[in-house]
Amino acid sequence: MKIIRKNKKDKERREQYKQAEQMKNMYKMLRRNELLDQETRNYFNMQVTSSEKNSSISRIKNRCVETGRSRGIISAYRISRLRFREYMKMGLISGVKKRSY
Known part of the structure; x- marks a missing residue:
């Protein structure tokens, strides 16, 4: 990488x-x-x-460890919200569901 x-x-x-x-x-x-x-x-x-x-x-x-993006970091995972969303859709992050209301 x-x-x-x-x-x-x-x-x-x-x-x-x-x-x-x-x-x-x-x-x-x-x-x-x-x-x-x-x-x-x-x-x-x-x-x-x-x-x-x-x-x-x-x-x-705090920066995303993959992209270097400095905004929208989810600190528990140390990745940006965009990467988090991608990984969530692919099912790579366990225990996370899409929220709808």
Whole structure:
């Protein structure tokens, strides 16, 4: 299966976030610690603000793992609503029925 560029980029961002998350949380905790002197707290504040943009959770976008589409994602399956509909019609997704009312 061909890897879509957007999915590759998103995967890299997820990896960067995963690696930086623990250190970033530690710096945030130390930044808020009122027992430390102001200079030390400022140092940890600089560490948090100077971290990479891609290591932020807000840069991560849910995408369809097959098409790379960013809108209309069904999070339980990690595919777009269009692919979900196709698979549902083919009977590849068990336990899902077409709804009519």
